[in-house]
Amino acid sequence: MKIIDVRVHDVRYPTAASGDGSDAINRGDYSAAYVELHTDEGITGTGFTFTNGRGNEIACAAIEALSHHVRGRTLAELFAEPVEFWRSLSADVQLRWLGPEKGVIHMATGAIVNAVWDLRAKAEGKPMWQLLAEMPAEELVRSIDFHHIGDALTPAEALKILEPDEGYADRLALLRRDGFPSYTTSVGWLGYPDEQVRELTRAAYAQGWRAMKMKVGGPIDDDLRRARLIRAEIGPDALLMMDANQVWDVDEAIANMAVLAEVDPYWIEEPTHADDVLGHAAIARAVAPIRVATGEVAANRVIFKQLMQADAIQVCQVDACRVGGVNEVLSILLLAAKFGVPVCPHAGGVGLCEYVQHLSIFDFLRVGRSLDGRMVEYVDHLHEHFEDPITVVEGRYRLPEQPGYSVTMKAASIEEFSFPDGAAWR
Amino acid sequence: MKIIDVRVHDVRYPTAASGDGSDAINRGDYSAAYVELHTDEGITGTGFTFTNGRGNEIACAAIEALSHHVRGRTLAELFAEPVEFWRSLSADVQLRWLGPEKGVIHMATGAIVNAVWDLRAKAEGKPMWQLLAEMPAEELVRSIDFHHIGDALTPAEALKILEPDEGYADRLALLRRDGFPSYTTSVGWLGYPDEQVRELTRAAYAQGWRAMKMKVGGPIDDDLRRARLIRAEIGPDALLMMDANQVWDVDEAIANMAVLAEVDPYWIEEPTHADDVLGHAAIARAVAPIRVATGEVAANRVIFKQLMQADAIQVCQVDACRVGGVNEVLSILLLAAKFGVPVCPHAGGVGLCEYVQHLSIFDFLRVGRSLDGRMVEYVDHLHEHFEDPITVVEGRYRLPEQPGYSVTMKAASIEEFSFPDGAAWR
Structure with missing residues (x-):
């Protein structure tokens, strides 16, 4: 061909x-x-x-x-x-x-x-998930450029992580039965008024979501008010994640999270500039046990390598198309497995949910092999423009079954x- | 206007x-x-x-x-x-x-x-150098975006560094008399055969240069042979810099510099991937007293901040137009001054020498205030296309005197x- x-x-x-x-x-x-x-x-x-x-x-x-x-x-x-x-x-x-x-x-x-x-x-x-999940470990390793990450992950280590195991069939059966866990970001955009946030939160909870993400980074009083509003709707057991989209300085992030800790955030995403590995590490130390998450604009495997070497992130939010595609994503999933960091890929936008569902499914089947702390981001926009859109039922992604990576747009x-x-x- | x-x-x-x-x-x-x-x-x-x-x-x-x-x-x-x-x-x-x-x-x-x-x-x-050098400290500080570098440099610290002092007139007189030190990269491109490298080195030495940079990152035996050749031409006292252009992994950089240490390199530039702050820090620890230099593809002030926070570089090679122009360069010069890292800007290419001479002159007059370890890169290509090309005499840049930033190209x-x-x- x-x-x-x-x-x-x-x-x-x-x-x-x-x-x-x-x-x-x-x-x-x-x-x-x-x-x-x-x-x-x-x-x-x-x-x-x-x-x-x-x-x-x-x-x-x-x-x-x-x-x-x-x-x-x-x-x-x-x-x-x-x-x-x-x-x-x-x-x-x-x-x-x-x-x-x-x-x-x-x-x-x-x-x-x-x-x-x-x-x-x-x-x-x-x-796509099946193509990767059924691929021999040697071929997956041969697809990865280890240049500049050799100090953190060797081909031999990667091979060992990817070796097939007996649990594969069980994990696949589990996914077919239950789907892959997700969380929703559709409830708390900064552009939405409080009443809309409340209604969307209530609707999402009713639809089965038990993990919701809100945007922060406005005036801290506004952030806290909105956070309390969402927490009141979802109760103490559901997860509430926060996303600052890099707006804070390092010291500011630490100070603001001390305030927002009141509502028990599960993670703080992009607390500061995406390139600031040392800054994320300082924040992670200061805000624990709140997790630090980042990745949607982390440029490449070298940045992810350092975020993990420095214990700067507790959640790896690799994006499917910010880095250099499947080959580089493979190296990042493997780095995450080696360093014990759960992967919750970045989605939203347009077509990103379609992409990353495959990555998380593959990660569960062959790399991370756990659902603990793993969720795929979900937003409810624009899926109708794809030939093979995601299917999410009760807050969980169903396995895509059509051939390919699910990002083919309708010609119209x-x-x-x-x-x-x-x-x-x- | x-x-x-x-x-x-x-x-x-x-x-x-x-x-x-x-x-x-x-x-x-x-x-x-x-x-x-x-x-x-x-x-x-x-x-x-x-x-x-x-x-x-x-x-x-x-x-x-x-x-x-x-x-x-x-x-x-x-x-x-x-x-x-x-x-x-x-x-x-x-x-x-x-x-x-x-x-x-x-x-x-x-x-x-x-x-x-x-x-x-x-x-x-x-x-340009004069515009900056005569600007009130408050105005220079007001030109800088401290967002995301506040944990390393505050406006108050910047103001203190920039305060005028009595030595200004002496430093300016010194530059007018002697020019600004430079080094040449025109002798040792990887594409040149040995004999050409020898002749260019000899010619550069005769023209007054006492600091020369060679490219490395080919087979280590070739690198060593070319390094010995250059060192033999320039004698033990002249400086020999090396530039690997990011080709090595971290461990590889350390191993190769152990070999090349024989010829007493002054610095190793871009020993590994430009984004690898932690990798540069590891290399710097391992190869000392050889300095680690980088910056030509360091994306922004946040990367430079970390390189300095981590003691990863001993030479700051900011580029005039890779980062967001004069305003961001100001912040990087100030970070370098705060952390005691000499600035030797990246040049070469086309027009880069024209740009960076202004930055180094300003740095000497108002920021770093020392020539110790400071050199502007020089290559001999393409200056004829500019209205106000650099003038280099006996290995030193003469002060540009025409208005502007010297990068206006001839219409033809x-x-x-x-x-x-x-x-x-x-």
């Missing part, structure tokens, strides 16, 4: 006006720099990286700039030398300067790499929401 | 073919995503961010995406609320997601911010090397 064409779409959903997705630093139109890998066998691999609206064209340009590394190549070639393929994108001798391995160029790498894996999963007729949605010429934007 | 038009140029110099600039991970066509701020008073502010060739169009797209933050605004407005202006770029509620504060979007911020400062320096008829060069339509690329 040969990739004969690479097409890039700038797809944007106008969410900013509604307050959906509003937090301490973002007011976004949820968007996807979306790539299609067309093949000579008629199967199309799709992937995207998520953006917040303006600038989506920059991510599209980055995908175009990297596209020559897959155009004209066969799927067999790309998977014959997976690290070489991955580095052709992440370490391109000219484009690497634009990162390295961070920001727009790395997000574009993620979109293309995910599309290549989607293509393979579709070719094999398996959902691509057309309507293409920027700037789609009907939604004209 | 009002900015009435923002024009962006994709300018690329075909350097890859010659082996100039070749190192362990880059083979670049030195390029600039170049921005002009045209005003209603006829003065034009210019700035750029450097790239390695392919992908320069992505940086240009990022500048376009940010340009609405300066188009139609007056210079007085932008400097009345400098942090608010800086955050309008670095913390744009939609574009921030593409970084945050890293990669293409942050480099574009640097280009625009530098162009705004260039405009002001030209308007005041002062070279922009035309000839514009990509893809300039004569050089057609």
